[in-house]
Amino acid sequence: MFLELSFCFLAAAMAIFAAGLAASKQRLRTVIKPLGAALAVMLVLTAIFDNLMIYAGLFGYGSGTLSGVHIGLAPIEDFFYAACAVFLLPGLWWLLGAGRKDAS
Template sequence: MTYALIVVPFVLITAAVTLWSARRPGFGRRMRASLVAAIVLVVLTAVFDNLMIAADLFTYPETHLSGIRIGLAPIEDFSYPICAAFGVPAVLALLPRRGDS
């Protein structure tokens, strides 16, 4: 199994939860904040994944990768921070607020 296939369920769940949260107030503001967070997380992932791979802390089997890289980091590594940036705020928007019953 490739890393790109492992990512698919995370992306689908993130997309579904984010779309579901569109009915909640502040969706546009939440999406703008998520975009900013995603950009920051992608930059941090690029920097630190490249440093860790260069330091030989871990490697990826080439047979499981798409071959697309940002520096030394495989593109598949960037899906997780993007999913977190959009998925976590969407889940929080769907949770009941204190005092709501």
């Protein structure tokens, strides 16, 4: 259940990213390396801190709604939140005009 929902949110975040990229008139090849670096950092941090928090007993998950795929103790669904943020935030930044050079 959560895996399918996660894919929907990731698709929406990527659509907003694509729209923002088009609105900013930037090329994908100019942002692909920083985007990849941000994605890698976010996924590594998610793996570290989610596993630590789950291990410490700060929260847990019911097994009925998860896919069953884990990285350590963290379910794979947790990693979609980080990926969504990496695509959604720059897309919104560009769409709202903050990333434009001519914006005052």
